[in-house]
Amino acid sequence: MPRIVHFEIYADDVDRASKFYADLFGWEINKWDGPPQMDYRLVNSGDGPGIDGGITGRPHEGVAGVNYVHVDAIDEYLPKVQAGGGRILQPKIPIPGIGYIAICQGTEGNPIGLFQSDESASY
DSSP states (O other): OOEEEEEEEEESSHHHHHHHHHHHHOOEEEEOOSOTTOOEEEEEOOSSSSOOEEEEEOSSTTOOEEEEEEOSOHHHHHHHHHHTTOEEEEEEEEETTTEEEEEEEOTTSOEEEEEEEOTTOOO
């Protein structure tokens, strides 16, 4: 059964948001060594139940964040999203060395991130 494996918090000011969540919850937040044009912070929310995530710039106004659900094959889920009345907002793209993501929108307008593990993923 697919499960939520990662969250993203979108921010207008990534430094300010990172400080806020680190101070508030004691989360360990570090800059990700990804593409230089992408300001992305990895969030370690601690031990025990829960998931880790990231903080990054807001892709467009009105979006607060997204939860990513791990699936075996994104290509199998995108048609299911559309058949169920949802939309594809961002087609499948690689995260080199990690896997692939796609972002969809459910019938109620909420974003849904799909994540597929694949260490061989590349641009």
